Amino acid sequence: MSKTETPLSEDWHVNSSGLVLRLPSGAVIRPTAAEVTGSEYKNRQTIRGEQIPRRPSDALANVRFARYPAEVVIEVTPPSGDLSRSASFCISLMSGSRRIDTQVSLLHDHILVGNEWFPLSTGLLQEVADVLKAAGIVAPGSLSLKQYLDLRQQNSRLVSVNELPAALTTAATVCLPVERPPESLEARLYPYQQTGFEWLSRIADEGLGCILGDEMGLGKTVQVIALLLREKGLRQMPSLVIAPATLLENWRREIARFAPSLSINIHRGQSRSGFPKILRAFDVVVTSYDTAMRDVSILEMIKWNVIVLDEAQAIKTPDAQRTVTIKTLPRRISVAVSGTPVENRLRDLWSLIDFAVPGFLGSLPEFEKRYADNVIDAAALEPLVTPLILRRLVADVASDLPERIDIPQPVELSDQSAERYDALRAQIAAEYGPGATLVALTKLRMYCAHPCLVDDAATTDPLLNSTKYARLLEILDEIFAGGEKVLIFTSYTRMADILLTDIKSRYSVPCDVIDGRTPVVDRQPTVDRFGQVTTAAALILNPKAAGTGLNITAANHVIHYNLEWNPAIEDQATARAYRRGQTRPVTVHRLFHPGTVEEVIDQRTQRKRAVAAQAVVGTEGQQEDLGDIMRAMQLSPVLLRPTDDH
Numbered sequence: 001m002s003k004t005e006t007p008l009s010e011d012w013h014v015n016s017s018g019l020v021l022r023l024p025s026g027a028v029i030r031p032t033a034a035e036v037t038g039s040e041y042k043n044r045q046t047i048r049g050e051q052i053p054r055r056p057s058d059a060l061a062n063v064r065f066a067r068y069p070a071e072v073v074i075e076v077t078p079p080s081g082d083l084s085r086s087a088s089f090c091i092s093l094m095s096g097s098r099r100i101d102t103q104v105s106l107l108h109d110h111i112l113v114g115n116e117w118f119p120l121s122t123g124l125l126q127e128v129a130d131v132l133k134a135a136g137i138v139a140p141g142s143l144s145l146k147q148y149l150d151l152r153q154q155n156s157r158l159v160s161v162n163e164l165p166a167a168l169t170t171a172a173t174v175c176l177p178v179e180r181p182p183e184s185l186e187a188r189l190y191p192y193q194q195t196g197f198e199w200l201s202r203i204a205d206e207g208l209g210c211i212l213g214d215e216m217g218l219g220k221t222v223q224v225i226a227l228l229l230r231e232k233g234l235r236q237m238p239s240l241v242i243a244p245a246t247l248l249e250n251w252r253r254e255i256a257r258f259a260p261s262l263s264i265n266i267h268r269g270q271s272r273s274g275f276p277k278i279l280r281a282f283d284v285v286v287t288s289y290d291t292a293m294r295d296v297s298i299l300e301m302i303k304w305n306v307i308v309l310d311e312a313q314a315i316k317t318p319d320a321q322r323t324v325t326i327k328t329l330p331r332r333i334s335v336a337v338s339g340t341p342v343e344n345r346l347r348d349l350w351s352l353i354d355f356a357v358p359g360f361l362g363s364l365p366e367f368e369k370r371y372a373d374n375v376i377d378a379a380a381l382e383p384l385v386t387p388l389i390l391r392r393l394v395a396d397v398a399s400d401l402p403e404r405i406d407i408p409q410p411v412e413l414s415d416q417s418a419e420r421y422d423a424l425r426a427q428i429a430a431e432y433g434p435g436a437t438l439v440a441l442t443k444l445r446m447y448c449a450h451p452c453l454v455d456d457a458a459t460t461d462p463l464l465n466s467t468k469y470a471r472l473l474e475i476l477d478e479i480f481a482g483g484e485k486v487l488i489f490t491s492y493t494r495m496a497d498i499l500l501t502d503i504k505s506r507y508s509v510p511c512d513v514i515d516g517r518t519p520v521v522d523r524q525p526t527v528d529r530f531g532q533v534t535t536a537a538a539l540i541l542n543p544k545a546a547g548t549g550l551n552i553t554a555a556n557h558v559i560h561y562n563l564e565w566n567p568a569i570e571d572q573a574t575a576r577a578y579r580r581g582q583t584r585p586v587t588v589h590r591l592f593h594p595g596t597v598e599e600v601i602d603q604r605t606q607r608k609r610a611v612a613a614q615a616v617v618g619t620e621g622q623q624e625d626l627g628d629i630m631r632a633m634q635l636s637p638v639l640l641r642p643t644d645d646h
Contacts, residue, residue, distance in 0.1 A: 011052060012059035018112045019063075023050045033069070033110040033119035040065050056117075063115050070095045070111075070118040072104055072128055073160045076143070076151060079387055087148035087387075090140045091128060092160075093118065103140060124158075131156050145387060146206045152384055153360060161383060182229045187222050187258045192397040196223040199390050200335065201230060204306065209334030209356035211312070213341035213391040216478045217405045217587040220337050221254050224308055227335070229259045232283050235332075237305035242326065244311050245288035246411045246467040249594050251310070253410060255284060267291060276301040289314055293325045304331040311474065312336035315355060316348035318364050327355055339478045341389060346371050346378060353385055360388075393482075394556075394585055404578050405587045408602065410594045411471045418637035421447055421596060424454065425636070438565060444597040449495050449562045462498050468591050472561065473506070475589055479557050480507055480536040486557040489543045489573045493517065495561065496540045503538050510535070514550075515542035527552055543573040553582040559589045563598055567605040595637035600628050 011022050021031045031047060038044035040055050057065055071094040079087040093100035093111065095118065102113045106129050109120045135150035137143065143151070151159050179198040181189060189197060196212065200223060203210045214220050228239050241251055248266055255264050265279060267287040276298055279285050292299060307329055309315065315323040315336075334356045342349050350367045353360055361367050361384075371377040394401065413421060424447055432440045446453040451465045462469050472488075479486050490496055496513050503511045510533045514523050523546065530539045531554035539552065543564055555577045564570045570590075578586040592598035 010059060011054065012056040014060065014063070014112065018108070019056070019110065019117060021047065021052075021056075023048065023052075025050055030108065033122075036065070036110060036117070037067065037119055041067055063112070063117055066095065066116065066118045068119070069121045069124070070100065072120060072124050072158070074128060074131060074151065074156075074158050075160050075162050076148065077162045078383070079145060079148060087143040087145065088141060089137070089143055089151070127156075128158055131158055144206055145202065146208055149208070149357070149360065149387065179230075181226045182233060184261045185226050185229055185258060186260065187226070189222070189226065190219070190397070190400045192392055192400050193219055193223050193226075196220075196390055196392075197226045197230075200224070200227040203335075203388075204231060204333050207332060209336070209388070211336045211338065211341045211352055211356055211389045211391075213338055213389050215391075215393045215482065216339045216475065217394060217407060217585075218392060218397065218401075220339070221251070221310075222258055224335060224337060225255055225258045225262075228255075228284055228306060228308075229262060231305055232262060235305050237332070238280050238282055238302060239284050239306040239308070240299065240302075240304045240329070240331075241284060241286045241308045241310065242289055242292050243286065243309075244314065245290065245414075246471055247310060248286055248288060249412050250410045251286045253594075255286075267295070274298060289322055289326070292329070293322055296325050296328065300329055302330070304329065306333050306335060307331040308335045308337060309355065310337045312338040312352055312355070313340055313348075316351050318347055318351040318354070323351055323355075327358065340481055341391065346373055346381065349381075349385065353388060356388055361385075394587070398585055401585045403582075403585055404574075405585055407587060407589050409471060409475075409589050409591045410599075411468045411591055413593050413596070413637045414465070414467055415638075417451060417465060417467070418595070420451065420455075421593075422636050422638050441597050445562060445601075446492060448593045448596050448598045449490065449492055450498065452498075453492060453494055462502050468561075468593060471591060472559065475559065476503070476507065476538070480509055483536050484557060485530070485533070485537045485539070485555040486559060487552060487555045487573075487577055488538060488540045488559045488561055489570075490540065490561040491542060491544070491564070492562070493542075496542065499538075499540050499561075503540075507536070507538075510537040511540065512538075513540045514546040515540075516545045518545070523550065530554055541573065541576070543569050546573075546576070550576050551579065551581065552576040553579060556582070556584040557587050557589070559591065561591055563590060563592055563601040563605065565601055565604070567608045570605065593637060595635050595639065597635070599635060604628050 013020060013022070017030065019031065019036065020028055022028050029048070035047050036056055039047065039052060040057060045052050057063065073092050073094055074089055075092040076089045077087060091104040091106070093102055093104055093113065100113050100118070102111065104111060104120070106125050109122045109125060111118050111120060131151070131154055134154060135147050137147055152161070179201045181194070181197055196214065200210065200212065204227060212220050212223065231239060243251055245268070248268060252264060252266055255262055262283040265273075265282040265285045267273070267279065267285050268291050272291070273279060279298070280302055287295070309326070315326055317323055336352045336356050338352070341352060347364065347368060350361050350364060371381050421444070424444060428440055428443060443454055448468070450462065450469060452462075463473070476486065488499060490499065493515055496515055500511055500513050503509065510530070512526050512530065514526055518526065527539070527550050530537055530552065539555065558574050558577050560570060560573070574588055578588070590602065592602045
C-alpha cells in the first residue's frame, strides 16, 4: 500500500511521515511503538487519556503490524583497497534473517515500510546513537577512514560490514578526487605508485598512520618521498625517517634525486647535533634505529609531522626496547615501510599497527586474548587492518611495470669496517703509488664483498663484519617468503662457498653453485634442476663462468653481490634471467658500498651505459681506466659521513 494520506476524520491513518493517530479531541499525534502495540495486541483502548474506538489494523486493513521489535544495524560499506572510494554507511532494518530495504531514522521508535509496520526498541536506538557518536558520525552517507576505523574498532554487535559492491547498498558512495604529486617531485610515478601516493596522502590528511607493504622492487621509497614533499607544502613541520644504519646513505641519495628541494639532515655519528632547534630547521631528518634509541631524549622534544620507519619489521617484537622506545616519539602520522609486513605471528602485525595507529588494536594482552595464531583468527583480523595496509605484488601491477626493474642498493660500511677499508687503501697506495692497476684494486673489491675474504676472519657467521651481507639476507628474506627464485652473482669462489653453506642452513631452500670449478657438462643439468624446483630456490653464479650460454628464466630476481668493472659482463649475467621466455618482470639488485672502489665501478657502469648501451667496453689498459683507478684510490667511506646535507 502506498503512503497516500487518508482523511483526517479517521482515527488511525498514514501520511507522508508514517503512522499517525487523530485523537477524539482532534489532536493529531505520532503514537509511540508501545502505544501502537498496546492497542493492537493488548486491547488497550486508551491512549494519552483519550478513548480509542478501534485497533490500528481495523482502520488499516492492508497494513501488517509486527508484534516484536525489528533489529537495527549500522550497515557499513568498506572503502576500496586504495581509498579511491570512500567508506559509507546506512542504518538498516532486519526482521529475523530478512533485511528490510529501507533506511532508519533515529528520531522515531517505529517505522512503516511499504505495508509493514515495525516497532523499534528505544534502547536499541539509543545504543546505535551512542555507537555513531563515539565515531564522530552525524548522518548516514560517506565516512572518513577514521570514522570507518572507529566504527570497526568498537566491535559493536550493531555494526555489520557489507562486503557486497557499494552499488548494492542504499548508502551513497563518494569517488574521491585525484591527488596530483607535487610539481617539484623529480620523478614520473607509475600508475600504481600514483595510487600509493594518493593513499598515503589521504591517510595523512586523516591524521592516521599506515603500513606501506608493497613487494620489493615497486618503489616504496619514491612514494614516501612524494608524501614528504607534499607534506612540506602543507605543514611547516619536520619529518623523521628511521632506517637501518646501512641504508641512511640510500635515503640521502634518493631524497636528493627525487626531491632536491627538501633540506636533509643525516643525524648520526659523533658530530650529530644535540640541539632540537637545529633539527627542527630541516624538512627531513634521517637517522638509524640505534641512534634514535640513544637520542630519544632529543628526538622526543620535537613534534614530528611524519615519522617513517624503513624496514619496519625492526619493531615487530612488541616488548623489545627498540620497539618501545621508537613508539614514544611524538608524531602526527606514522608510516611503517616493510616488504614483509606480516611475518609469522599475529603479535608482530599488532606491533606494526600499534606504531601506525596507536591503540587501534587495543593492548597486546587484549589482542592476544582475542586473536590466536591460527588461520581462523587471522581471517577475522584481516578486514579490520586491511584499510591500514597497502600491499601490492609485482604480479598485481605487472602491466604497469617495465620488464626489468633495476634497484641500486648502496649499503654503508660499519664504522669499524670503513676504518679498516681506509687502512687497506693506504696500504695499496703505499705499495703501488701512481702505478696502481685494476689488479691492484682487487683486494679492495674483495674486502667490499666480505671482509673475511681479505682478513681471513672466521666465517661461522657471515653476518659478522659485513653490512652488505646483512642487506643481502634482508632481500633474500622477502624473495623466499614469496616462494620465488633468485640468481646471485659473485666473482669470488670463497664468497660463493660462504653463500652456498649459509643459504642452505639459514633458509633450508635448494641452492647450488656454477662457477669455474663446475665442469661445463654439469652446468646445464644444474640449471635444469633449478628450473624444476617448485619452491623458493637460489643459484649462485660466477658472472664470467656462467654469464653466457645459460637460459635461467625460472628466476625473476637477480642480485649482483659485487659489481664488475665491465658493464657488458654484468649485463650478460643479468640476461640469464632477463631474456626471451621470461614471463615476469625481472628485479635486478646491484649491491655496492658507497665511498669505496665499488662506487667508482657503479658510476663507471652507468656512464658507459649512457654512452652506448649495447657497446662491449674494455676493462684493461684504456686511458679512462686510469682516471677511475685514481678516483677509487681517493674515495673514503669514513669521509662519506657528513653531518648535514642540504
